[in-house]
Amino acid sequence: MTARPVGMLGGTFNPIHHGHLRLALELYERLSFAQVHLVPAANPPHREKPTVGAELRFAMVQAAVAGVSGLIADDRELKRQGFSYTVDTLRSLRNEYPNNPLCLILGMDAFIGLPTWQAWESIIELAHLVVVRRPGTLLPMSHRMHDFLVTHQVNNTVDIHTRLAGKILVEEIPALTISATQIRTLVAQGRDPSYLIPLPVLEIIQQYQLYR
Ligand SMILES: Nc1ncnc2c1ncn2[C@@H]1O[C@H](COP(=O)(O)OP(=O)(O)OP(=O)(O)O)[C@@H](O)[C@H]1O
Numbered sequence: 001m002t003a004r005p006v007g008m009l010g011g012t013f014n015p016i017h018h019g020h021l022r023l024a025l026e027l028y029e030r031l032s033f034a035q036v037h038l039v040p041a042a043n044p045p046h047r048e049k050p051t052v053g054a055e056l057r058f059a060m061v062q063a064a065v066a067g068v069s070g071l072i073a074d075d076r077e078l079k080r081q082g083f084s085y086t087v088d089t090l091r092s093l094r095n096e097y098p099n100n101p102l103c104l105i106l107g108m109d110a111f112i113g114l115p116t117w118q119a120w121e122s123i124i125e126l127a128h129l130v131v132v133r134r135p136g137t138l139l140p141m142s143h144r145m146h147d148f149l150v151t152h153q154v155n156n157t158v159d160i161h162t163r164l165a166g167k168i169l170v171e172e173i174p175a176l177t178i179s180a181t182q183i184r185t186l187v188a189q190g191r192d193p194s195y196l197i198p199l200p201v202l203e204i205i206q207q208y209q210l211y212r
């Protein structure tokens, strides 16, 4: 028996919100993870430079998980230069946790786009994928990732706990319809994003006058 799996949820987290946090906590409990690392992308490879710097986005993640058992604010991507490639983050986590299964948490949308990621075939050698989909949504059989999914998919958590990497578990989780874009828009309009984000995150947004 290996050690308990370690989860990783990467994101721009501009800002982190209750959608991210519920997802991480739900999987932490459901899959009996040792912990879930929330990793802000310092320099996201696939989107424009975020309007808020990595240090402040990390500070918001830290504030959001302070005192929450099982969720860890992880700044390892802030310590690297260049684009924040997930494969490099997983290599770093693998060095830190040689005996734990690693689980990369991905939405179905991100999973579909995985072939555009840096060294994507190495990702599945370093970690399992926990692919989150909304109830009722299926990947069409015609999709190029369908066969990849079927080849690697497992239907229960045993393989995730007994192997270090290489499997895909699809988890159905009702999404909270919250997005960081929505929060930035509310703040820019002078409106109140309370109840979409934790209070300590709102306090940082107000203190630094973010998203105005
Ligand atoms: N409401 C949500 N419920 C579940 N997962 C979410 C939710 N919002 C984002 N995620 C997932 O969290 C990860 C990081 O998301 P990200 O930081 O890009 O947030 P976002 O709200 O999608 O941001 P933006 O609106 O700026 O695009 C992604 O895998 C994304 O699919």
Ligand SMILES: O=C(O)c1ccc[n+]([C@@H]2O[C@H](COP(=O)([O-])O)[C@@H](O)[C@H]2O)c1
Pocket (backbone or CB within 6 Å): 009, 010, 011, 012, 013, 039, 040, 041, 044, 045, 046, 047, 084, 085, 086, 087, 110, 116, 117, 118
């Ligand atoms: O490594 C890559 O090539 C890569 C390409 C696209 C996205 N990612 C990661 O996917 C995570 C979610 O990204 P986003 O844009 O939804 O916040 C974040 O950790 C990104 O660094 C990683």
